[in-house]
Amino acid sequence: MKTVRILCLNKQQNGIMNKEKLSYIEETGILFEQLGMTRMAGRIFGLLIVSDQNTVSFNHIQEVLNASKGSISGTTKQLIAVGFIEPVSLSGDRKTYFRISKMRAGTILKARLSLFYKFSDVIDKGNALKEKEDEISDWLREISAFYKWLGGAVDELIIRWEVVKDTIMENQAKDHEKSEK
Amino acid sequence: MKTVRILCLNKQQNGIMNKEKLSYIEETGILFEQLGMTRMAGRIFGLLIVSDQNTVSFNHIQEVLNASKGSISGTTKQLIAVGFIEPVSLSGDRKTYFRISKMRAGTILKARLSLFYKFSDVIDKGNALKEKEDEISDWLREISAFYKWLGGAVDELIIRWEVVKDTIMENQAKDHEKSEK
DNA sequence: CATTTAGTTCAAAAACTATTGAACCAAATG
DNA sequence: CATTTGGTTCAATAGTTTTTGAACTAAATG
Numbered sequence: 001m002k003t004v005r006i007l008c009l010n011k012q013q014n015g016i017m018n019k020e021k022l023s024y025i026e027e028t029g030i031l032f033e034q035l036g037m038t039r040m041a042g043r044i045f046g047l048l049i050v051s052d053q054n055t056v057s058f059n060h061i062q063e064v065l066n067a068s069k070g071s072i073s074g075t076t077k078q079l080i081a082v083g084f085i086e087p088v089s090l091s092g093d094r095k096t097y098f099r100i101s102k103m104r105a106g107t108i109l110k111a112r113l114s115l116f117y118k119f120s121d122v123i124d125k126g127n128a129l130k131e132k133e134d135e136i137s138d139w140l141r142e143i144s145a146f147y148k149w150l151g152g153a154v155d156e157l158i159i160r161w162e163v164v165k166d167t168i169m170e171n172q173a174k175d176h177e178k179s180e181k
Numbered sequence: 182m183k184t185v186r187i188l189c190l191n192k193q194q195n196g197i198m199n200k201e202k203l204s205y206i207e208e209t210g211i212l213f214e215q216l217g218m219t220r221m222a223g224r225i226f227g228l229l230i231v232s233d234q235n236t237v238s239f240n241h242i243q244e245v246l247n248a249s250k251g252s253i254s255g256t257t258k259q260l261i262a263v264g265f266i267e268p269v270s271l272s273g274d275r276k277t278y279f280r281i282s283k284m285r286a287g288t289i290l291k292a293r294l295s296l297f298y299k300f301s302d303v304i305d306k307g308n309a310l311k312e313k314e315d316e317i318s319d320w321l322r323e324i325s326a327f328y329k330w331l332g333g334a335v336d337e338l339i340i341r342w343e344v345v346k347d348t349i350m351e352n353q354a355k356d357h358e359k360s361e362k
Numbered sequence: 363c364a365t366t367t368a369g370t371t372c373a374a375a376a377a378c379t380a381t382t383g384a385a386c387c388a389a390a391t392g
Numbered sequence: 393c394a395t396t397t398g399g400t401t402c403a404a405t406a407g408t409t410t411t412t413g414a415a416c417t418a419a420a421t422g
Contacts, residue, residue: 031303049307068412102320105327122212126230139283145350146286157334249382
């Protein structure tokens, strides 16, 4: 038997969503935090992933996550701004619903890489400030060139993904079938 | 109180390092912060970049950055751990010196990508928790497959860089010469 | 047009992270 | 072997970010 306290907490939430899903939601929270967003943003994203409804209402999010309206309001706005989720409205219903936004594969990647281009610029700038060439000057130029080249290379990669995608995913589905037999 | 402190800071530091370099160091501080490390880590990295000495002593870092010994000690340890800088010791000299560690181009990239593999796993796990297939199930599988595929694709990319590097950097040097004429 | 419902805003509180500084240890020097 | 120097550790503080909650607007409903 579990302790009373935990039971109470869970009772409130178990009526709405099962334990596994709740712990999954916490996991996405931690992941998003590591990716530089807030824990709450990750929780909302995770909730929308495991929810078996197509869209989830503001109110439902608030109930499941047990957070304040202010927090949900601010964080959904953030998630919409970066393109992770989108709001859905229905005529004859004043509520706002949310769903996962089907971003193109590679969009998140490209967004993250933008910091590397900045990294490259900063390296150049530092190199220019040095009064003399030295041991690391060449290395700095190479690092900078690599990250500049990377932008185009990754664009090509994303195009190649579109080409190979179907084959890769078919094989994956087959493998999955096999392992089930 | 604040104003006085900043004035003092500049006076003290100008004797050691010029204004441009100091402001560069602050810039790398901000960049590293955006990359998820501390401002102090970025400052130390920036200082090592623009320093015209091959190695820089603990003490010198402390003086230029006007920070506590504890902060320098902790942050250099961090930077060493992630491979950005390395400590150098000399026999007959009990001081510790530091220099930029010449990481292979692509190492930082690979490290950053590791979070995406985790992202991919988390997406899979979420998909498995759903009670029924729905609108986003296919999309989730695609996103997950993309980030799994990406690991290998980026390894290939890094190998290709090694091949094209010299040509790209030669051209760059030529372009630079031209623009100077 | 008063009431209810849905969501927003923002100041304050809570939680978390980075930095300091003083006490400390360990190696080199006199 | 006492002293000086170079660095580490960690509790306390400063600074930053996240979350709350109460007051508010705006739209739908009776």
